[in-house]
Amino acid sequence: xxxxxxxxxKLRAIASGALLGVLVLIAWTQPWFSVELAEGDPxxxxxxxxxxxxxxxxxxxLALVGALAIAxxxxxxxxxxxxxxxxAVIVLxxxxxxxxxxxxxxxxxxxxxxxxxxEGLITALGATAWPFLATAAGVLLVVxxxxxxxxxxxxxxxxxxxxxxxxxxxxxDASPAAAWDALSDGRDPx
Numbered sequence: 001x002x003x004x005x006x007x008x009x010k011l012r013a014i015a016s017g018a019l020l021g022v023l024v025l026i027a028w029t030q031p032w033f034s035v036e037l038a039e040g041d042p043x044x045x046x047x048x049x050x051x052x053x054x055x056x057x058x059x060x061x062l063a064l065v066g067a068l069a070i071a072x073x074x075x076x077x078x079x080x081x082x083x084x085x086x087x088a089v090i091v092l093x094x095x096x097x098x099x100x101x102x103x104x105x106x107x108x109x110x111x112x113x114x115x116x117x118x119e120g121l122i123t124a125l126g127a128t129a130w131p132f133l134a135t136a137a138g139v140l141l142v143v144x145x146x147x148x149x150x151x152x153x154x155x156x157x158x159x160x161x162x163x164x165x166x167x168x169x170x171x172x173d174a175s176p177a178a179a180w181d182a183l184s185d186g187r188d189p190x
Contacts, residue, residue: 008155008156009147009151009154009155010155010156012147013068013080013144013147013148013151014065014068014069016140016144017061017064017065017068017083017141017144017148018062018065020061020087020137020140020141020144021058021059021061021062021064021065021141022058022062023133023134023137024054024057024058024061024090024134024137024138024141025054025055025058025059025062027047027054027130027131027133027134027137028046028047028048028051028054028055028058028134029046029047029048030046030047030128030130031044031045031046031047031128031130032045032046032047032050032051032097032104032127032128032130032131033045033050033101033104033105033125033126033127033128033131034124034125034126034127034128035105035108035109035122035124035125036122036123036124036125037109037112037113037121037122037123038121038122038123039113039121040112040113043105043108043109043112045104045105045108047097047130047131047134049104049105049107049108050097050101050104050105050131051093051094051096051097051104051131051134053093054090054093054094054134057086057089057090057093058090060086061083061086061087061090061141064079064082064083064086067079068080068083068148072157073152073153073155073157076148076152076155077148077149077152079148080145080146080147080148080149080152081145081149082145083141083142083144083145083148084141084142084144084145084146084149085145086141086145087137087138087139087140087141087142087143087144087145088138088142089138090134090135090137090138090141091135091138091139091142092138094131094132094134094135094138095135097131098127098131098132098135101125101127102122102125105122105125109121109122
Protein backbone atom coordinates (compact mmCIF):
# COMPACT_ATOMS: atom_id res chain seq x y z
CA UNK A 1 0.00 0.00 0.00
CA UNK A 2 1.20 3.49 -0.83
CA UNK A 3 1.62 6.37 1.52
CA UNK A 4 -1.43 8.46 2.16
CA UNK A 5 -1.18 12.03 0.93
CA UNK A 6 -2.08 14.68 3.55
CA UNK A 7 -5.19 16.76 2.94
CA UNK A 8 -4.69 20.07 1.19
CA UNK A 9 -4.95 23.31 3.18
CA LYS A 10 -8.10 24.16 1.22
CA LEU A 11 -9.81 20.89 2.12
CA ARG A 12 -8.80 21.19 5.78
CA ALA A 13 -10.04 24.79 5.99
CA ILE A 14 -13.37 24.04 4.33
CA ALA A 15 -13.98 20.84 6.31
CA SER A 16 -13.04 22.37 9.66
CA GLY A 17 -15.07 25.53 8.97
CA ALA A 18 -18.14 23.46 8.12
CA LEU A 19 -17.68 21.18 11.13
CA LEU A 20 -17.24 24.12 13.51
CA GLY A 21 -20.27 25.94 12.09
CA VAL A 22 -22.41 22.82 12.60
CA LEU A 23 -21.00 22.39 16.11
CA VAL A 24 -21.97 25.96 17.04
CA LEU A 25 -25.46 25.38 15.64
CA ILE A 26 -25.82 22.15 17.62
CA ALA A 27 -24.57 23.86 20.79
CA TRP A 28 -27.19 26.59 20.28
CA THR A 29 -29.97 23.98 20.32
CA GLN A 30 -28.87 22.35 23.59
CA PRO A 31 -29.56 23.29 27.25
CA TRP A 32 -27.00 25.81 28.52
CA PHE A 33 -28.17 26.46 32.05
CA SER A 34 -30.02 24.55 34.73
CA VAL A 35 -32.06 26.83 36.98
CA GLU A 36 -33.79 26.08 40.26
CA LEU A 37 -36.47 28.58 41.15
CA ALA A 38 -37.69 29.50 44.64
CA GLU A 39 -41.15 28.39 43.57
CA GLY A 40 -41.79 25.87 40.84
CA ASP A 41 -40.03 23.13 38.93
CA PRO A 42 -36.40 23.18 37.81
CA UNK A 43 -35.89 24.92 34.50
CA UNK A 44 -33.58 24.08 31.58
CA UNK A 45 -32.55 27.15 29.57
CA UNK A 46 -31.29 26.48 26.07
CA UNK A 47 -28.80 28.34 23.96
CA UNK A 48 -31.67 29.72 21.90
CA UNK A 49 -32.70 31.76 24.96
CA UNK A 50 -29.30 32.35 26.56
CA UNK A 51 -27.57 33.41 23.34
CA UNK A 52 -30.12 33.92 20.55
CA UNK A 53 -27.66 35.47 18.07
CA UNK A 54 -25.63 32.28 17.92
CA UNK A 55 -27.87 30.60 15.33
CA UNK A 56 -27.45 33.43 12.83
CA UNK A 57 -23.70 33.45 13.42
CA UNK A 58 -23.47 29.69 12.88
CA UNK A 59 -25.46 29.92 9.65
CA UNK A 60 -23.17 32.74 8.48
CA UNK A 61 -20.16 30.53 9.19
CA LEU A 62 -21.68 27.76 7.08
CA ALA A 63 -22.51 30.11 4.22
CA LEU A 64 -18.98 31.49 4.37
CA VAL A 65 -17.57 27.98 3.94
CA GLY A 66 -19.67 27.56 0.80
CA ALA A 67 -18.36 30.82 -0.62
CA LEU A 68 -14.81 29.90 0.36
CA ALA A 69 -15.01 26.72 -1.71
CA ILE A 70 -15.27 28.68 -4.98
CA ALA A 71 -13.62 31.99 -4.11
CA UNK A 72 -10.62 33.35 -5.97
CA UNK A 73 -7.36 34.27 -4.32
CA UNK A 74 -8.32 37.80 -3.24
CA UNK A 75 -11.70 36.79 -1.85
CA UNK A 76 -10.20 33.84 0.03
CA UNK A 77 -8.19 36.33 2.08
CA UNK A 78 -11.28 38.49 2.65
CA UNK A 79 -13.39 35.47 3.60
CA UNK A 80 -10.66 34.14 5.90
CA UNK A 81 -10.53 37.46 7.73
CA UNK A 82 -14.34 37.48 7.91
CA UNK A 83 -14.30 33.94 9.31
CA UNK A 84 -11.87 35.04 12.03
CA UNK A 85 -14.12 37.97 12.94
CA UNK A 86 -17.18 35.71 12.92
CA UNK A 87 -15.42 33.30 15.28
CA ALA A 88 -14.51 36.19 17.59
CA VAL A 89 -18.15 37.31 17.71
CA ILE A 90 -19.24 33.73 18.50
CA VAL A 91 -16.74 33.72 21.38
CA LEU A 92 -18.05 37.10 22.56
CA UNK A 93 -21.74 36.15 22.68
CA UNK A 94 -20.96 32.81 24.32
CA UNK A 95 -18.71 34.37 26.95
CA UNK A 96 -21.32 37.04 27.69
CA UNK A 97 -23.85 34.31 28.48
CA UNK A 98 -21.32 32.47 30.65
CA UNK A 99 -20.24 35.65 32.46
CA UNK A 100 -23.76 36.84 33.22
CA UNK A 101 -25.94 33.73 33.51
CA UNK A 102 -28.69 35.52 35.44
CA UNK A 103 -29.15 37.89 32.52
CA UNK A 104 -29.01 35.02 30.03
CA UNK A 105 -31.73 33.02 31.78
CA UNK A 106 -33.95 36.01 32.66
CA UNK A 107 -36.33 35.62 29.67
CA UNK A 108 -36.96 31.95 30.53
CA UNK A 109 -37.48 32.76 34.22
CA UNK A 110 -39.91 35.53 33.29
CA UNK A 111 -41.86 33.16 31.06
CA UNK A 112 -41.95 30.43 33.72
CA UNK A 113 -42.93 32.68 36.64
CA UNK A 114 -44.75 35.55 35.01
CA UNK A 115 -42.54 37.98 36.93
CA UNK A 116 -40.13 40.29 35.15
CA UNK A 117 -36.45 39.80 35.96
CA UNK A 118 -34.72 36.96 37.71
CA GLU A 119 -33.63 38.66 40.94
CA GLY A 120 -34.69 36.76 44.05
CA LEU A 121 -36.41 34.04 42.04
CA ILE A 122 -33.35 31.85 41.38
CA THR A 123 -32.06 29.64 44.19
CA ALA A 124 -29.45 27.73 42.14
CA LEU A 125 -27.97 28.20 38.71
CA GLY A 126 -25.56 25.87 36.92
CA ALA A 127 -24.03 25.87 33.45
CA THR A 128 -23.74 22.83 31.19
CA ALA A 129 -20.81 22.15 28.85
CA TRP A 130 -22.59 23.55 25.76
CA PRO A 131 -21.74 27.26 26.18
CA PHE A 132 -18.10 26.32 26.70
CA LEU A 133 -18.21 24.12 23.60
CA ALA A 134 -19.64 27.02 21.58
CA THR A 135 -16.85 29.24 22.90
CA ALA A 136 -14.20 26.67 21.93
CA ALA A 137 -15.71 26.32 18.46
CA GLY A 138 -15.58 30.11 18.07
CA VAL A 139 -11.89 30.14 19.05
CA LEU A 140 -11.19 27.38 16.52
CA LEU A 141 -13.08 29.37 13.85
CA VAL A 142 -10.73 32.29 14.54
CA VAL A 143 -7.74 29.96 14.11
CA UNK A 144 -9.23 28.51 10.92
CA UNK A 145 -9.86 31.98 9.50
CA UNK A 146 -6.28 33.04 10.21
CA UNK A 147 -5.13 29.79 8.62
CA UNK A 148 -7.13 30.59 5.48
CA UNK A 149 -5.52 34.04 5.26
CA UNK A 150 -2.04 32.57 5.68
CA UNK A 151 -2.40 29.56 3.36
CA UNK A 152 -4.78 30.83 0.68
CA UNK A 153 -1.96 31.67 -1.72
CA UNK A 154 -1.03 27.95 -1.83
CA UNK A 155 -4.56 26.80 -2.66
CA UNK A 156 -5.25 25.53 -6.18
CA UNK A 157 -6.73 28.09 -8.53
CA UNK A 158 -10.33 27.95 -9.58
CA UNK A 159 -11.15 26.36 -12.93
CA UNK A 160 -12.28 28.27 -16.02
CA UNK A 161 -15.89 27.26 -15.47
CA UNK A 162 -16.31 30.01 -12.84
CA UNK A 163 -14.99 32.79 -15.07
CA UNK A 164 -17.37 34.93 -17.10
CA UNK A 165 -15.05 35.75 -20.01
CA UNK A 166 -16.12 35.28 -23.58
CA UNK A 167 -13.58 34.10 -26.14
CA UNK A 168 -15.71 34.42 -29.27
CA UNK A 169 -16.95 37.51 -31.09
CA UNK A 170 -20.40 38.76 -30.21
CA UNK A 171 -23.04 38.90 -32.94
CA UNK A 172 -24.41 42.35 -33.58
CA ASP A 173 -27.81 41.28 -34.95
CA ALA A 174 -30.28 42.61 -32.37
CA SER A 175 -33.47 41.24 -33.91
CA PRO A 176 -35.73 39.10 -31.72
CA ALA A 177 -35.44 36.20 -34.16
CA ALA A 178 -31.62 36.27 -33.91
CA ALA A 179 -31.83 36.32 -30.12
CA TRP A 180 -34.18 33.32 -30.19
CA ASP A 181 -31.84 31.46 -32.56
CA ALA A 182 -28.89 32.19 -30.26
CA LEU A 183 -30.81 30.76 -27.29
CA SER A 184 -31.73 27.68 -29.36
CA ASP A 185 -28.03 27.19 -30.18
CA GLY A 186 -27.10 27.44 -26.48
CA ARG A 187 -25.47 30.85 -26.79
CA ASP A 188 -26.13 33.94 -24.71
CA PRO A 189 -27.70 36.60 -26.97
CA UNK A 190 -26.87 39.52 -24.66
